[in-house]
Amino acid sequence: MVQIQSSMDSAKKQANPQEERDKEIKSTLGRIKHKFIVMSGKGGVGKTSTSVNLSLALSELGHRVGIMDVDLHGPDIPRMLGLSGMLDLGPNRKLNPMPYSKNLSAVSIESLTPSKDDAIIWRGPVKFSAIQQFIGDVEWGDLDFLLIDSPPGTGDEPLTVAQTIAEAKAIIVTTPQEVSLADVRKSISFCKTVKMEIFGLIENMSGFACPHCQSVIELFGSGGGEKTAAAAGIPFLGRIPFDTRVVECGDAGVSYRKQHGETPVSKAFDDIAKQMARLVQA
Numbered sequence: 695m696v697q698i699q700s701s702m703d704s705a706k707k708q709a710n711p712q713e714e715r716d717k718e719i720k721s722t723l724g725r726i727k728h729k730f731i732v733m734s735g736k737g738g739v740g741k742t743s744t745s746v747n748l749s750l751a752l753s754e755l756g757h758r759v760g761i762m763d764v765d766l767h768g769p770d771i772p773r774m775l776g777l778s779g780m781l782d783l784g785p786n787r788k789l790n791p792m793p794y795s796k797n798l799s800a801v802s803i804e805s806l807t808p809s810k811d812d813a814i815i816w817r818g819p820v821k822f823s824a825i826q827q828f829i830g831d832v833e834w835g836d837l838d839f840l841l842i843d844s845p846p847g848t849g850d851e852p853l854t855v856a857q858t859i860a861e862a863k864a865i866i867v868t869t870p871q872e873v874s875l876a877d878v879r880k881s882i883s884f885c886k887t888v889k890m891e892i893f894g895l896i897e898n899m900s901g902f903a904c905p906h907c908q909s910v911i912e913l914f915g916s917g918g919g920e921k922t923a924a925a926a927g928i929p930f931l932g933r934i935p936f937d938t939r940v941v942e943c944g945d946a947g948v949s950y951r952k953q954h955g956e957t958p959v960s961k962a963f964d965d966i967a968k969q970m971a972r973l974v975q976a
């Protein structure tokens with residue numbers, strides 16, 4: 695937290711820190727066209743993998759994309775993108791995101807801690823303040839899409855994003871099993887309570903795409919996400935099959951689409967990215 699702390703040092707901020715922070719957040723967000731928070735009711739459903747692969751797909755369509763995690767307890771974005779190191783402070787004392795490619799850059803709360811294995815133990819109000827500061831202190835420049843990966847559930851992190859970025863829309867990720875879908879309904883209720891628009895729902899690990907014959911086996915069932923979305927009256931964005939190579943690529947920090955080209959998984963992400971681009975224009 696050294697850099698983030700130092701950017702708070704000006705006398706002006708000390709005079710009225712919240713007002714100054716609100717101004718910084720407004721100016722940072724003013725240059726970002728579409729902001730999304732990627733949520734899930736339950737852990738391990740592939741929310742971070744979805745955020746990363748969707749960001750890659752959007753950036754390859756030519757959109758300028760930023761990806762950020764506010765998962766203070768398990769920030770995995772840099773690892774999945776093969777990025778490491780600390781964030782730099784720019785000349786205006788703002789944090790520079792880590793470039794991944796021409797169109798994609800990333801920031802993670804992890805990049806502010808000296809060791810990747812350091813656990814962050816913060817309580818609600820401290821988290822709220824740190825996340826707000828983190829959002830305001832990043833110099834993204836002009837972006838078409840910002841994807842914010844939040845921890846599972848409906849705790850402080852998604853609440854802070856909802857309260858800080860009024861125009862953020864939620865993308866909810868689920869797996870097809872009933873146990874995940876029950877938690878999705880809690881996420882839907884959370885969004886309604888905090889008045890955050892739900893952009894859509896994605897069903898991940900929806901069938902197993904056999905790497906040998908490319909046929910799809912319904913591992914955890916399929917279609918529950920679409921039914922849940924229809925029942926809640928929210929858009930269904932698509933299904934992503936289970937593919938063991940997603941795990942290998944995520945663990946190795948390499949891009950799935952670069953490594954494996956056109957597969958049912960890359961096609962699913964491409965289709966969702968195209969749909970997102972189309973829907974935000976509508």
Ligand SMILES: Nc1ncnc2c1ncn2[C@@H]1O[C@H](COP(=O)(O)OP(=O)(O)OP(=O)(O)O)[C@@H](O)[C@H]1O
Nearest residue numbers: 737738739740741742743899935936937940941944
């Ligand atoms: N479509 C998929 N096919 C196969 N494995 C997947 C798929 N999506 C995600 N995974 C794997 O599932 C595991 C959990 O994924 P991920 O970390 O993205 O979930 P998460 O919802 O962000 O978890 P967390 O609870 O940490 O927030 C990872 O090992 C990831 O590689």
